[in-house]
Amino acid sequence: MAETGAQTREEIRAVLETFSHTPRAHVQSFGCQLNFCDGEKYKGILQDLGYELTDIPEKADVILFNACAVRAHAESRVIGRLGALKAIKEKNPRLIVGLCGCMAEEAEVRALLKKSYPFVKLVLGAGAMERLPESLLAVYRGEKHYETLAFAGLPDEALPTVRESGFQASVPVMYGCNNFCTYCIVPYVRGRERSRRPEAIEQEVRGLIEQGYKEILLLGQNVNSYGRGLDEEISFPALLRRLDAIEGDYFIRFMSSHPKDATPELIDTMLQSKHIEHHLHLPVQCGSDRVLKEMNRHYTLERYLQTVDYARQQSPDFGFSSDLIVGFPTETDEDFEGTMRIIEYVKYDNLYTFIYSPRSGTKAAEMPFVSTQEQIAARMSRLLARQREISEDFNKRFLGKTVRFLAEKHDPETGLLLGKTREGLVLEAAGTPEDVGRLLHVTVTGVKNWALSGRLER
Ligand code: SF4
Incomplete structure (x- = not known):
């Protein structure tokens, strides 16, 4: 197997040597962190094959879209962007355009590509990333290659990675x-x-x-x-x-x-x-046991709150964040009041809120809506407004305390560093570009919405 892999790599390198310029590859990832992490592996494989990585699709000889299947409208956007690559393909006939990631695992998507986007010759499922070299080789040999659904195993531990x-x-x-x-x-x-x-x-x-x-x-x-x-x-x-x-x-x-x-x-x-971190992202999704059952979430609110209570008994400062879906098809006003009670009780540091949108191929997509979109939108506005107050109020528990903070970015215009504390909270503090990537001590001096501001302790 390793022998076959080595041979495939050699054959691709031989193809790349025939190029009159440095062969380049462009990988764009969409969706969740796991998809971005897979994207780093696709880049590693391509670099190992001899491609130089580029952020500019027009300069690339291989363009891979590593796309997520979770949201239907995000998928439509990816299809639109794939369509826009046709013009680049016309200018560069040797360009290979590919779709990979969990979106490529969907039969409907593969059928659409075959029918309407035939220039997308490489389709690689999320669990088949180590087959990228053989898929590329097949396309260079003139085959239309569709490779999918290898998700039963784990990626090869030895796959190279290009970390962002x-x-x-x-x-x-x-x-x-x-x-x-x-x-x-x-x-x-x-x-x-x-x-x-x-x-x-x-x-x-x-x-x-x-x-x-x-x-x-x-x-x-x-x-x-x-x-x-x-x-x-x-x-x-x-x-x-x-x-x-x-x-x-x-x-x-x-x-x-x-x-x-x-x-x-x-x-x-x-x-x-x-x-x-002293913070747990624990998605509750909804504050109604009836809806949780219909979501097939496998817990009750009582079970959920046991975890919250236990953590706060051990450490009153312990932070939680959550994902919340508003407007699940069977959600009523009464169910939504349960969601409002949960956010009052838990005092999340931060919430990732989503208005439910049906995903074809799932059970919920068959359920009829009991509320109108206007009612759902009004619930969302109320939730967001109240959550902003709760975060701001609860995050005051850090005022005057010194916390550890990882500086992730520096804004040259404001001179502010932006990053996250060990408690998972966003924090900004005045600093220098050299501080980016360092773990620093910061005394918290202010709270705004869901973010903290502070002063570096040098
Ligand atoms: S736990 Fe539920 S929401 Fe999360 S990935 Fe699994 S099925 Fe999807």
């Missing part, structure tokens, strides 16, 4: 999902849960920390169900403890957690750690 950042790194710990929430397409396009071996994750994280990375983001669709099905099963908190033991100065963050798998052991592990 020199201080923040995403590390997938598991792929797929077993939950089948009725509004979500992920289990159909990313397959069932499978976890990477803890040794491989530890080795990767250790290597990143040795290279100076300051933030490790562990990723999985359902990260806290990590470890099930491995020969030697291991829990997610046990994995976290193993990673936290690595020497160095860094943060560990992770997403997304499923409420049904959030345990006191997880909270204890976070609070007793040296490096793990």
Whole structure:
């Protein structure tokens, strides 16, 4: 197998040598963090084959769109942008245009491409990324190559990666999902849960920390169900403890957690750690048990709030954020009042809110709406307005405290650094471009909406 891979790479390199210019590749990722992380691997494979990476599609000899299937309107935008590549293809007949990622796993999408966008010759499913070299070679040989649906396994641990950042790194710990929430397409396009071996994750994280990375983001669709099905099963908190033991100065963050798998052991592990954030992104989705059942979320509000209460008993400052869907088809005004009660009770630091939009191929897409779009929009406005007040008020708990902060960006116009604290809160503070990528101490001096402002302690 390795022999075949090496041979394929040699054959592609031989093709690239016939180019009169440096062969270039352009990869654009859309959607979730996991997709962006896959995009770094596509770039790594292409670079390893001999392509120079470019941000300019017009200069590229290979253009890959690595696209997400979660939202229907985002998919339509990607199709539109693929269509716009036709003009570039006409100018450069050797250009290979490809679609990869979970959007490429959808039969409807593949059929549409074949029919209406025949210049998109390479279609590679989210679980088939290591087959990129053989797919490219097939296209160079003149074949129309459609490669898909290899999502039962794990990507090869040896795949090269081109990391976008020199201080923040995403590390997938598991792929797929077993939950089948009725509004979500992920289990159909990313397959069932499978976890990477803890040794491989530890080795990767250790290597990143040795290279100076300051933030490790562990990723999985359902990260806290990590470890099930491995020969030697291991829990997610046990994995976290193993990673936290690595020497160095860094943060560990992770997403997304499923409420049904959030345990006191997880909270204890976070609070007793040296490096793990003191904040949990725990998507509640809705504040009505009836709707949660129809969403097939596998928890009740009582179970959800047990986790919140436990964390706050251990540490009153412990922060939560959440995803919330407003306007699920069967949501009534009364159900929405439950959502308002939840945000009052939990006092989220931050909320990621979505107006429900049907995703074809899911159960919820068949459910009739009981509310009008105007009612749903009014609920959303009310939710956002109240949440802004709650965040601002609750985040005042940090006023006057000194926190650790990773500076992610520097704005030359304002002189402000922007980044996140160990508690997962956005913070800005005056600093220099040299501070970007450093873990700093900051005393919090102000709170605005969901963000903090502070003063660096040098
Ligand atoms: S837990 Fe639910 S929402 Fe999350 S990926 Fe799985 S099916 Fe989708």
